[in-house]
Amino acid sequence: MSKGQWRSKASNKVILERALMLKNIRAFFDGKDVLEVETPLLSQFATTDPHLESLQSCFREQDCYLNTSPEYAMKRLLADSQQAIYQICKAFRDDELGVNHNPEFTMLEWYQPGYDDQQLMAELAELVTVLFGEANKEPVFITKSYQQVFEDSIGFNPHEVSAAQCYSLSLEKNIEIPQGLSADDDVNDWLDWLLTQKVLPSLASDCFTFIFDYPVAQCALAKIGANEQQVAVAKRFELFFGEMELANGFYELTDAEEQLSRFQLDNNVRIESGAAPKAIDENFIAALEHGLPECAGVAVGLDRLLMVKTACTHIEQVLIFPWQNS
């Protein structure tokens, strides 16, 4: 242990900015009649998402898991109450540590019945403007489809490309190829890599950018719809500032059967990659069977939003006690 390990990593200014941000968020939702709720951080079910690992705990010898987001529980409530809700809570993810990652982080998540993805993007922009708006200096938002950001920066249509094409294009354009990524891999792993390596660095560094209409295979919990070219896309969006991801939202899937089969597919991917399958949250599926209202929902990483607000370059600078000295 080095000296000073007990002290806060965040400056007083950052601690005050966080308190102000939380206050402003609550005022924003209060003004819109969106109800603040609390759902369990500790759940009997883990996420099946093959790219997320839940942290595991134990209660009276029964395995339980810290939530990777409050999504399932909030949707269960939504199916019951049919009312707009928001939550500010901690979320936990195993193996996520770095410049923009801490294993425990603060998430804002909200759901608006009757909204689609475009309407919720507009509301998120409104919230960000409230949080960032200063006299004479409103934040700038750019909105582009997933297809467009790839066409603009790499010059191909991500909905039509194959892993083999991504591989040869990377060789041709001298793009680094990570160890373990090959032409036989899922094309979505390649798209994730090229997004990180080429697309995001090409976004305007001092603006907020919405990316929407994701490839179908990256739908997660979003509805599948059609884009302007009548190609099937996932009604999912993400918000970035520069190249840092801040938020992920969906025009929410309400079909219980489809949701169940996506979870089963997740588990198949897990088994193929040598990871353990996870029990499917039957309460969540039952809620969808009961009926989730047509709605859109979004999760926002508040620590990262605070990094943008306070011009911090490492997530540790906005956390009072980051993982290393938690």
Place this chain on the structure above:
Amino acid sequence: MATYSTNQFKNGLKIILDGDPCSITENNVVKPGKGQAFNKVKAKNLKTGRVLERTFKSTESVEAADVDEMNVEYLYSDGEYWHFMEPASFEQHAADKVAVGDAVKWIKGQELCVMTLWNGAPLVITPPNFVELAVAQTDPGLKGDTAQGATKPATLETGTEVKVPLFINEGDILKIDTRTGEYVSRA
């Protein structure tokens, strides 16, 4: 073959990259939203000192490097090998010219060095950060020359040439920073 998965990566972990032992100096998880994660790693090649940048698809495995470090005292050189001893066990290790590398410029005997071993064989010798060495040869300083920052070359007893202030004379003992190769003060 021992391996490490990317989720075991941390600073100081020794892995094999391009056939050489390397020490991780930076490990950052990057993830573009909900998808596949990647580890962006900076690692120092322990043979050459060069820093490499590498990216791994998360959950990839990488070969572990069997690297140890120990404190040793420099004894002598027979021209082909440099001989070091573990002070506690008196066990001796011979390092070749490649392993000794630049350390040869700063050691004359009895210095406490760090020996890095790879698969049990000496890989790198790191001399103490500061050494004290006598000046074997230098031109006389000009009396009364007090110009700030002016230097002249001086050859140390190990044969290494360093830049020293004009007032330094032959036989003076100098404190040298081995990391920069620069004169610090008279000892």
